[in-house]
Amino acid sequence: MGFLDIRNVTKSYGNVEVLHRVDIAVEEGEFLVLVGPSGCGKSTLLNMIAGLEGITGGEIAIKGHVVNGVHPSRRNIAMVFQSYALYPNMTVAQNMTFGLEMHGVPKPERERALADVAKLLQIDHLLDRKPGQLSGGQRQRVAMGRALVRDPDVFLFDEPLSNLDAKLRVDMRTEIKKLHQKLKTTIVYVTHDQIEAMTLSTRIAVMNKGYVQQLGTPKEIYDTPANLFVATFMGSPAMNIIPARVVVQDGTPHASVTDADGRPRLLRFSQGSLAAWDGRDILLGIRPEAITDPEGADRKSSNIQALTNRVTVTEPAGSDTFVTMALGGQDAIARMRADASVAAGQTYDFAVNMEKAVAFDPKTEQRIASD
Amino acid sequence: MSAVTQDTAVSMGRVTRALIYLLLLLFALFYLLPLYVMGVNSVKPLAEITGGNMMALPEVWTLDPWRSAWSTAQIGVEPTGLKPYFLNSILMVVPAVVISTIMGALNGYILTKWRFRGDTWVFGLMLFSCFIPFQIVLIPMAVVLGKLGLAGSVPGLVLVHVVYGIGFTTLYFRNYYATFPTELVRAAQIDGAGFFQIFWRILLPVSGPIAVVSIIWQFTNIWNDFLFGASFGGTNQPMTVALNNLVQSSTGVKEYNVHFAGAILAALPTLLVYIVAGRYFVRGLMAGSVKG
Ligand SMILES: Nc1ncnc2c1ncn2[C@@H]1O[C@H](COP(=O)(O)OP(=O)(O)OP(=O)(O)O)[C@@H](O)[C@H]1O
Ligand SMILES: [Mg+2]
Numbered sequence: 087m088g089f090l091d092i093r094n095v096t097k098s099y100g101n102v103e104v105l106h107r108v109d110i111a112v113e114e115g116e117f118l119v120l121v122g123p124s125g126c127g128k129s130t131l132l133n134m135i136a137g138l139e140g141i142t143g144g145e146i147a148i149k150g151h152v153v154n155g156v157h158p159s160r161r162n163i164a165m166v167f168q169s170y171a172l173y174p175n176m177t178v179a180q181n182m183t184f185g186l187e188m189h190g191v192p193k194p195e196r197e198r199a200l201a202d203v204a205k206l207l208q209i210d211h212l213l214d215r216k217p218g219q220l221s222g223g224q225r226q227r228v229a230m231g232r233a234l235v236r237d238p239d240v241f242l243f244d245e246p247l248s249n250l251d252a253k254l255r256v257d258m259r260t261e262i263k264k265l266h267q268k269l270k271t272t273i274v275y276v277t278h279d280q281i282e283a284m285t286l287s288t289r290i291a292v293m294n295k296g297y298v299q300q301l302g303t304p305k306e307i308y309d310t311p312a313n314l315f316v317a318t319f320m321g322s323p324a325m326n327i328i329p330a331r332v333v334v335q336d337g338t339p340h341a342s343v344t345d346a347d348g349r350p351r352l353l354r355f356s357q358g359s360l361a362a363w364d365g366r367d368i369l370l371g372i373r374p375e376a377i378t379d380p381e382g383a384d385r386k387s388s389n390i391q392a393l394t395n396r397v398t399v400t401e402p403a404g405s406d407t408f409v410t411m412a413l414g415g416q417d418a419i420a421r422m423r424a425d426a427s428v429a430a431g432q433t434y435d436f437a438v439n440m441e442k443a444v445a446f447d448p449k450t451e452q453r454i455a456s457d
Numbered sequence: 458m459s460a461v462t463q464d465t466a467v468s469m470g471r472v473t474r475a476l477i478y479l480l481l482l483l484f485a486l487f488y489l490l491p492l493y494v495m496g497v498n499s500v501k502p503l504a505e506i507t508g509g510n511m512m513a514l515p516e517v518w519t520l521d522p523w524r525s526a527w528s529t530a531q532i533g534v535e536p537t538g539l540k541p542y543f544l545n546s547i548l549m550v551v552p553a554v555v556i557s558t559i560m561g562a563l564n565g566y567i568l569t570k571w572r573f574r575g576d577t578w579v580f581g582l583m584l585f586s587c588f589i590p591f592q593i594v595l596i597p598m599a600v601v602l603g604k605l606g607l608a609g610s611v612p613g614l615v616l617v618h619v620v621y622g623i624g625f626t627t628l629y630f631r632n633y634y635a636t637f638p639t640e641l642v643r644a645a646q647i648d649g650a651g652f653f654q655i656f657w658r659i660l661l662p663v664s665g666p667i668a669v670v671s672i673i674w675q676f677t678n679i680w681n682d683f684l685f686g687a688s689f690g691g692t693n694q695p696m697t698v699a700l701n702n703l704v705q706s707s708t709g710v711k712e713y714n715v716h717f718a719g720a721i722l723a724a725l726p727t728l729l730v731y732i733v734a735g736r737y738f739v740r741g742l743m744a745g746s747v748k749g
Contacts, residue, residue: 133643136643136647137647138643138646138647157646158643158646158647159646159647159648159649159650163647164647165643165644165647167640167643167644168640169638169640171638171640171641171643171644173641173644173645173658173659174641174663175659175662175663184645184648184650184658185647185648185649188648188649188650188654189649232644
């Protein structure tokens, strides 16, 4: 039993089911990120944990108590909204202590909690201002402060950074991470930004169309995506999905992919179990950083395969150079060192880190389990 | 809210500007003329008016017509002046405006933030009430007032005006609150605020502009109403009915100067409300459409 248990929870609006049997156990102190495309049901799930939306089926328990039907204010949760939802007529201080006041906390205690949190978030100097007199980043801090003073069991964040500009977003991301490391409170965090999900979380639930596609640590989600959706949703640029055929040679399975000129190239798999797929079509998943120039190849990898291919486009991005080539009849992206000299139209040698490659069943779109 | 600089205005030449001002001045004169006529004639002895020149300034200045209109003129059969009826109007208007505005605010709050099945229907029906002409409800209303024992009383008039006003006040507040972020209400719920606390602490403090619109609208309509006052006022008739009785009295000479003074007295409160709150009126009407 977890600290926050979501057991077989479903949600329907009328007769449309928008969440299907979601089952997640969150441990105390965990940072769970719900990530997925727009409309997949992240906010709905979060609002159900908060008590702002009714639960159609299943149950949600916090600290072992089932909270179905319990009023939001009695669940000991705090929520940070995408729009910050600061009360426009109240000062920052009043905003932050409103919840304590409503819960009947005596004034001296409220002031103490306010002072502590204001110091922690460095917003002491803003306490007398109205929300309209704050910058976006300051509002964001106040919204977090309002959640923090309550000292809740669970923090709920609904896309708290999506209204900030790119630079501030990165800063606040770091700040939230620091805050979590310091306070060790349980957090459920909704975002559609997969980088936020990767950097912040201790575990990620990738959602699509109301289903949890995969639940796991960032590394599990990134390295061994459960299906094609997770593979392509997480990571930027997205994982290359290349049509290939399994060919067993000398007793070991290889992926046979066609290069830019339509010639088959063999790449040895690390997963011996794929030999069972001999002669069948699969989808080969390789992340861009696993296709490099030979000098840039991962030295620790036990399975670097050489590949010669012609380059279609090069895109220098400062820290890296992205190179597009045709593989299996589709565009595949490789990530080279910034100073690798490549030119479009030329043929080069590449190193493919097959240790990181995954294979998907083209029919079910699920990853082919390997030992 | 600070003054807005109108950079959007198209720049124009001196001649155009002068022409525009001239035109505006003409219109202003045109609209102010009746007020002038009323003003000057209310401070003249009657003889000067019947003598012919309505437009001239008085030769003898006197406040007697005002005194007479206020406290001694014959209204119907009683020589009471307009004073008691003025009081009736105040006693009717203030509670009616306050109650209908508060109920409109509550309705708007519920219809936007505590939505329920069929809420759009309820709102539609309330909106429909704005288009029912007064005359249609006269008889049913009389029956209801009779059953409630409120016929011919000021509380009865208050009830009539509250019922009639709720449609409008609900419309105003609903549209205003529709632009108010629902996330704020959710945040307050998590913070532990109840139905009325959210209304009182979160919504009402930002409802100033629309409350002004509602108050002005209700005040002018209720103050100026004649039909309900004449039909249901009984002996407690409002100012408008009394003014009519003053002006229409068939006995004796027609004291035009007293009539003018009485008419100004009857118009004064609405004028005052507009002067005090008028600039918030337009602001409130705009508030729903343009996000501040
Ligand atoms: N009140 C409602 N009535 C009917 N359907 C709704 C209602 N609220 C949400 N939905 C549907 O539920 C699904 C999930 O919505 P939700 O707001 O949870 O998406 P989300 O994952 O948070 O998306 P976003 O990233 O855009 O915020 C959507 O398909 C939406 O259309
Ligand atoms: Mg959402």
